[in-house]
Amino acid sequence: MRLNRVVVGVPKLNRVATPRADAMARPLLCLLLQGAAALAPLQGAARVAPLQGATLGQDAAIAPPSPPAVPAAPPITVNEARQQLWTALDTNRDVAPAVDRLLGVHQCNYETRAFVEFSLAGAWRLRECVSTKPSREPTKLAALSLERDLVVDEVTQHLAFEGELVNVRHEFAWRRPRNGDKGVLKATSHGTLVESTTRLRTWTLECSDVKHSLHPEGKLTSDAADVVDAVARLAPLELFDASGTRTDLEYVDPELRLVGVAPGSARGANHVHVWSRDEPWGLAS
Numbered sequence: 001m002r003l004n005r006v007v008v009g010v011p012k013l014n015r016v017a018t019p020r021a022d023a024m025a026r027p028l029l030c031l032l033l034q035g036a037a038a039l040a041p042l043q044g045a046a047r048v049a050p051l052q053g054a055t056l057g058q059d060a061a062i063a064p065p066s067p068p069a070v071p072a073a074p075p076i077t078v079n080e081a082r083q084q085l086w087t088a089l090d091t092n093r094d095v096a097p098a099v100d101r102l103l104g105v106h107q108c109n110y111e112t113r114a115f116v117e118f119s120l121a122g123a124w125r126l127r128e129c130v131s132t133k134p135s136r137e138p139t140k141l142a143a144l145s146l147e148r149d150l151v152v153d154e155v156t157q158h159l160a161f162e163g164e165l166v167n168v169r170h171e172f173a174w175r176r177p178r179n180g181d182k183g184v185l186k187a188t189s190h191g192t193l194v195e196s197t198t199r200l201r202t203w204t205l206e207c208s209d210v211k212h213s214l215h216p217e218g219k220l221t222s223d224a225a226d227v228v229d230a231v232a233r234l235a236p237l238e239l240f241d242a243s244g245t246r247t248d249l250e251y252v253d254p255e256l257r258l259v260g261v262a263p264g265s266a267r268g269a270n271h272v273h274v275w276s277r278d279e280p281w282g283l284a285s
Contacts, residue, residue, distance in 0.1 A: 081105050082256065089274065095128045099258065099272055106251050108202040116193065116203050117161045119252045124275035126155035129236045131271045141234060149178045150230040155239060157275065166191040168207055170239045172231050176222055183216035185231050189242050198262050202249045205259075207242035238268025247273070254280035 076084075081102040088098035110116050129136065145151055153173045160167040168191045175182035191207040198204075214224055231240065238245045244266025251258040257275040261268040 076101065076105060078102070078106050082253070085256070085274070089127050089276070095274070096130050099128075099130050099274060103250055103258065103272075108199060108250060110202045110249055110252070113193065113203070116249065116252075119254075120159050120205075120249070120257070121161055122159065122277060122279075124157045124159070124257060124277050126157065126236075126239070126273060127276050128274040129271055130274065131236075136236075136271075145234055148226075148230040148233070149176050150227065150234065151175050151177065152231060152234045155235055157239070161193070164192060166193055166205060168205070168242060170242065172235050172240070174227065174231055176227075179221050181216060181220055181222045181227070183214065183220070183227075185228060186213045186215065187211070187240055187242065188213075191242075196248050196262075199248050199250070204249075204262060205247050207245050210241050210243045236268060236271065236273070238265065238271065239273075241267065 081098070081104075085095070085098040085102050088095045134140065151174065153175060155173075156171045158167075158169040158171070168189050170187045172185045172187075173182075174185060187210050189207045189210040191205050193203050193205055196202045196204045212228065214220075214228060220227075238247075238261055245268060246262040246265045247259040248262050249257070250260050250272075255276055255278075259273050259275070261271040261273070263269050
């Protein structure tokens with residue numbers, strides 16, 4: 001007799017078919033493909049975005065690095081700025097920027113009147129009148145000189161101190177190319193040297209009424225009034241007629257001087273005059 005073996009407490013389990021691995025992978029693969037298709041437009045936009053100034057995703061990591069900052073140029077010294085101005089004067093190029101550089105690095109400290117009188121006394125030659133006025137543009141002055149048939153070759157300034165009084169004389173060397181006339185026009189006035197009210201630690205030269213005299217070389221064939229009028233239009237007016245003109249000392253050394261026409265002057269306000277002389281302090285006659 002055959003007995004069936006029974007295990008108590010263990011239920012009989014029905015066998016369930018186990019799915020194949022490749023069958024399980026198909027849905028997952030489909031999901032991955034669908035996700036990749038959905039992300040494709042976004043990835044394309046991310047690649048274009050850097051061209052529009054954006055930095056998205058991994059494209060930001062491959063952007064070229066920023067160039068290193070350029071170190072600032074060291075500030076120039078007063079002596080360097082002075083030499084640059086001399087070069088500009090000798091070449092007649094970029095004088096105004098050179099004047100600005102020198103005045104930008106130089107600090108006025110002219111508190112002693114005796115030193116100022118000593119440094120200013122003597123003869124000076126005008127090298128440049130820095131101006132922003134259209135009437136002082138070189139091309140317009142050249143056209144006016146041709147029209148009036150008169151050339152102002154040189155302007156000199158002579159300063160002599162006598163106590164509180166300053167004798168000021170401006171001389172304008174002129175010539176007329178067509179008829180050969182030439183000579184010097186002199187403008188003399190008295191002035192006073194006072195502490196500046198517009199700038200710290202410097203002095204202002206204030207001029208009073210002016211007298212003019214014409215000194216031709218040889219016989220004058222031109223009309224004297226026409227010569228005087230032409231010089232007045234070609235030369236800086238604040239030097240031709242210095243009455244009411246106030247000039248502030250801004251820089252001075254044995255050979256170079258810069259003065260600015262102070263605000264409130266009768267004429268030439270904000271002009272900067274660049275003067276030089278051939279002989280250093282103490283040697284000028």
